[in-house]
Amino acid sequence: MKLCIRHFTQYSYGHDVFLEPHYLRFRPRSVSYLKLIDFTLDVLPMPEGSSSQADPENNRVEFCWFSGMHSTMEVRAESVVELTPFNPFEFLLYPAQFTRFPYRYPTDMMPVLQNALAHLRLEKDLLLFQEKLAKESDYQTIPFLQALTQAIHNRTTLELREKGTPYTPEKTFRNQSGSCRDLAWMQLQLLRMSGFATRFMSGYLYLETEDPEFELHAWLEVYLPGAGWIGLDPSHGIFTDHHYMPVAASVQHENTMPVTGTVRGDAKALLKTELDIRELP
16 A cells, blocks of 8 residues: 655744744654655745754654744645555564563663653552453453553543643543543553553554544554564554554654744744645555
8 A cells, every 4th residue: 555645734923933943753764564655845934954863762853943034834744655564463472471461671671661661650540440451351461452452442532632742641531531642641651550661653544434534643652572662552442553654753752743843932823734645556
């Protein structure tokens, strides 16, 4: 399956401002089932300079700096990708001890994984929710991951919220609703409490529906020895497959935002985004 992804972002300011350097994250990540055929990025106003680089978590980032005063900033990204179907359960947990949890990763992995294990202090209701599922799955890794992902999906209503940081896990759990990033952030914290190294994912999801409406999507990945990073999407209650196209992965959600930067001035900003994904012949 070959897809064309067009992503448009516009910031409009109340009056002219000076644009500080910005980080742009729109290029799809290189993963086993995704081949990036073409990628273009157009920025207005035209940057004074730019560089393409890898950030500390190996995401591809375009770094741009500007001159002059401006009332808008626009980013148009177009990607052409080729996706190969795969079975998200085609892996082997190894050594066998990792078929059960809580996890204790090998010592040589800890320098890399320790930041993906740092978690917030969670309230009792959330911990009881997770503990019930852990006991019902007999602390078996895959049954628990399936049960938790499906339980979050079943008890919450998915809502559209384009702006803002994720809600706290307690707020999402209490409201029984949230955006995709709210649900992903809550599950990430619950998994880290059980010793799973987990990271936040941002990218695109292509669903073959009659009247599709696309938006930037968020999910999470958990590190399973023998399997690698495995994707979970609580918004849909499933393990992720080739319909998920990651752009950025990070232990912190703020490091996956498409646009990161500030302006010099006190003007209010209005955000407009458009996303279109189409299958190519």
